[in-house]
Amino acid sequence: MEVDFYKFDGAGNDFVVIDNRQDDCQLTEQQVALLCHRRFGIGADGLMTLDPGGDGYDFEMHYYNSDGRLGSMCGNGGRCIAAFAHVLGLGNHLHFKGYDGLHEAEIVMWNPEQRVGIVRLQMRSVATDEVKRVLDGWFLDTGSPHYVQRVNDLEHYDVVGEGRRLRNLVEYFPEGTNVDFIEDQSDGRLAVRTYERGVEDETWACGTGVTACAIVTGNHDIVAHGGDFKVTFEATGHSYEKVCLIGPVSLNFTGKWTFSAV
Numbered sequence: 001m002e003v004d005f006y007k008f009d010g011a012g013n014d015f016v017v018i019d020n021r022q023d024d025c026q027l028t029e030q031q032v033a034l035l036c037h038r039r040f041g042i043g044a045d046g047l048m049t050l051d052p053g054g055d056g057y058d059f060e061m062h063y064y065n066s067d068g069r070l071g072s073m074c075g076n077g078g079r080c081i082a083a084f085a086h087v088l089g090l091g092n093h094l095h096f097k098g099y100d101g102l103h104e105a106e107i108v109m110w111n112p113e114q115r116v117g118i119v120r121l122q123m124r125s126v127a128t129d130e131v132k133r134v135l136d137g138w139f140l141d142t143g144s145p146h147y148v149q150r151v152n153d154l155e156h157y158d159v160v161g162e163g164r165r166l167r168n169l170v171e172y173f174p175e176g177t178n179v180d181f182i183e184d185q186s187d188g189r190l191a192v193r194t195y196e197r198g199v200e201d202e203t204w205a206c207g208t209g210v211t212a213c214a215i216v217t218g219n220h221d222i223v224a225h226g227g228d229f230k231v232t233f234e235a236t237g238h239s240y241e242k243v244c245l246i247g248p249v250s251l252n253f254t255g256k257w258t259f260s261a262v
Helices: 029-036 075-087 159-167 207-217
Strands: 002-010 013-019 046-054 057-065 093-098 101-111 116-122 132-134 137-141 145-150 178-184 190-196 201-203 221-224 227-235 239-258
Touching: 002 075, 013 075, 029 046, 046 075, 046 093, 057 075, 075 093, 075 101, 075 116, 075 207, 075 239, 137 207, 145 159, 145 207, 159 178, 159 190, 159 201, 178 207, 190 207, 207 221, 207 227, 207 239
Parallel strands: 013 046, 057 093, 145 178, 190 221
Antiparallel strands: 002 013, 002 239, 046 057, 093 101, 101 116, 116 239, 132 137, 137 145, 178 190, 190 201, 221 227, 227 239
16 A cells, blocks of 8 residues: 655644545554554654545644654644645635634745745634643643643653653553643743653754743743744633634655555
């Protein structure tokens, strides 16, 4: 079987993306994991398929973690697949269905020669009572579950070791969780580093994580290892509404992958 693929990244959070509007690409868990493998495959934090749309939306997004398993909502993935839809000719304003419901995305800028751009993605609203104090931080769901904790000396912090420990505290997080470590910067921005479940490692950026960190701190200017983000929202007292994640995307390369016959 031969698969045409596109390789995108959103601030270093990278994905294999496949046009599946004809619904003719059905990958197994093992095949997804192989494509995402950084030594034996293309290499990515996850894989997405752009599937046929429906009433009121242009397409459906299916996101798979690098372990091959179907994942929850991915913010950077949502921004990248919106850019992909734009490249496919679906327009500048997109409506699509994700794991957590319908999303709207806007291509703020796209340079077709350099294949880079800025994408704004509307995220799910979060009720204030969904933001829970847990351990030394906060737990909330912004499309994917996140535990957010302040730390000192974030640059040298053991994100992988401590992130893995917290991610697997089943007494607090029965289904596991992504873990975000944060620290205020001298320029007023909030620095974020994230350990992602499914990837089981630190990623260069996490869209739902950046969103979660902005909500619990009220800081709209976020810096991740792979790039800068702006997160906007309206706090009504009962919920966080009109939540938008804004950041960079890049189309790195395209290609074909042929699976060996077994």
